[in-house]
Amino acid sequence: MPTIRVQTEDFDLGAALTAITAGQPQVGGVGSFVGLVRQEPGLVSLTIEHYPGMTEKSLGRIAETAISRFELIDVTLIHRVGTLLPGDPIVLVLAAASHRKAALAATEFLIDWLKTDAPFWKKEQFAASERWVEARHSDEAAKRRWEQKGRLLF
Amino acid sequence: MTIRAATSGELATVHVLYFAAAREKIGLAEEAIELLPALGTLGALRAYLALRHPILAEPAIRGAVNQEFAGPDKRIAAGDEIAFFPPTTGG
Numbered sequence: 001m002p003t004i005r006v007q008t009e010d011f012d013l014g015a016a017l018t019a020i021t022a023g024q025p026q027v028g029g030v031g032s033f034v035g036l037v038r039q040e041p042g043l044v045s046l047t048i049e050h051y052p053g054m055t056e057k058s059l060g061r062i063a064e065t066a067i068s069r070f071e072l073i074d075v076t077l078i079h080r081v082g083t084l085l086p087g088d089p090i091v092l093v094l095a096a097a098s099h100r101k102a103a104l105a106a107t108e109f110l111i112d113w114l115k116t117d118a119p120f121w122k123k124e125q126f127a128a129s130e131r132w133v134e135a136r137h138s139d140e141a142a143k144r145r146w147e148q149k150g151r152l153l154f
Numbered sequence: 155m156t157i158r159a160a161t162s163g164e165l166a167t168v169h170v171l172y173f174a175a176a177r178e179k180i181g182l183a184e185e186a187i188e189l190l191p192a193l194g195t196l197g198a199l200r201a202y203l204a205l206r207h208p209i210l211a212e213p214a215i216r217g218a219v220n221q222e223f224a225g226p227d228k229r230i231a232a233g234d235e236i237a238f239f240p241p242t243t244g245g
Contacts, residue, residue: 035245048244049174051237054221079244091245111245117223119237120244121174132175135214135241 002063002075006055008082011092020076020096027073029100031107035091037084044125048081048090051119055079062113070106072097077110079120112142166232170203173239179209189232197226199236214241 003019005011013034021027037046063075076094084090091114095106122133166189172180193199196217204210218237219228230236 050244051171051173051218051221051239054218054237057221115245116242118244119173119218119239119242121240122243123174132240133243135243 002060002067002077004056004059004063004076005078006050006052006059006081007078008080010080010089011078013092016076016078016092016094020074020094024073024096026098027096028098029096029103031093031095031097031100031103031105033091033093033107033111034089035111037086037088037090039086040124042126043086044127045083045085046088046090047083047123047125048079049121049123050079050081054119058118059114062110062117065113066095066106066110070095070097070102070109072102072106075106075110077114079114079118081120109146112139112146115139116143168199168230168232168234168236170199171235171237172207173237175240176209176215176238180207187236189230194229195226196224196228196230196236199230200226200238203238210238215239216241 017030020030059077059079063077066072066075072095074096076092078092080090093107093110095103095110097103097106116139124131124133167186168189169184170187171184172182177183187199187203193202196219200210200217209215215238217224219230220235
């Protein structure tokens, strides 16, 4: 059962790692990704909005897709919302598998899909202005790469 | 198409949510829309709402029905939760 959390609070990477491996002796490797608020010049804070209900649903679906495609043992996805500061962690992706290839490839897959298919929106606050972060074409392209790969990991 | 009212005498409506820049442009987080006979698909509803909320005409805006991404041909019914929002920027 994937662990999916959408929360304002910070997360503990060590605790999440312990949790995903607990009682799972077959786990040989856990891939991980932590996304942070980039320290852009003049950035005061970042506010992350989401669609309550759909966020958890879409993260769950992304996790199940990865578990099936990469034959993972488990997945943890934690995404923060609310107002964060430069340097703060935003998102945690963990993918537990028997072997490293699946764990690492799945981690990249999960963050690529999360970027395009999970209903979060970021807004940057500066001293005298604010602006919504624009979605990037490179994010869509990253997601499409996985669709072309089919069952192959590489 | 069939319009199913929640109870007799009540309007058949859908609940429409707006997020992020779409919400700011429109000035509303949500509204209840009466499901007129012509509004049988997400695309028809979107075109109808775009008359008063022009941002909905922008092709990049995405739609969801009952918390799942949906395209213009998706059938909608009374009681559905509809959402419109810009491309996502999570992660």
